[in-house]
Amino acid sequence: MAAAVEEARAALATGDVPIGAIVLDPAGEVIGRGRNLREAEADPTGHAEVVALRAAARARGAWRLDGCSLVVTLEPCTMCAGAIVLARIRTLVFGAYDEKAGAVGSLWDVVRDRRLNHRPEVVAGVAAEESTAMLADFFAGHRL
DSSP: OHHHHHHHHHHGGGTOOOOEEEEEOTTSOEEEEEEOOHHHHTOTTOOHHHHHHHHHHHHHTSSOOTTOEEEEEEOOOHHHHHHHHHTTOSEEEEEEOOTTTOTBTTSOBGGGOTTSSOOOEEEEOTTHHHHHHHHHHHHHHHOO
């Protein structure tokens, strides 16, 4: 989670919401990194998870990320949860819950939907306090 938090901090430099993600291969090596780039790249799909999944797929040379884990500082939204399922991620680890847009238990539970062909293992709440504090500080500065 420390590497994902590092990515989240880097998002602050571009005025993006501080969310970071990494993809680990089955051996535990980082093969993809991502941070929110929506503001920096004017890209509505520039979420940390999508950026990290794209980087991991490029590194592997395949879109199927079987056996890989995704670690992200905030509960994924519906778009990102769908991408996690489609990429065949084995384990999803996230920090803070997102009560407004979370799709891994808060508002929806996309990754555990039995109608889908793949369901990753989910580990929630890892370093949640740090992720929550970083997000709260960011939004407090934008609501002045």
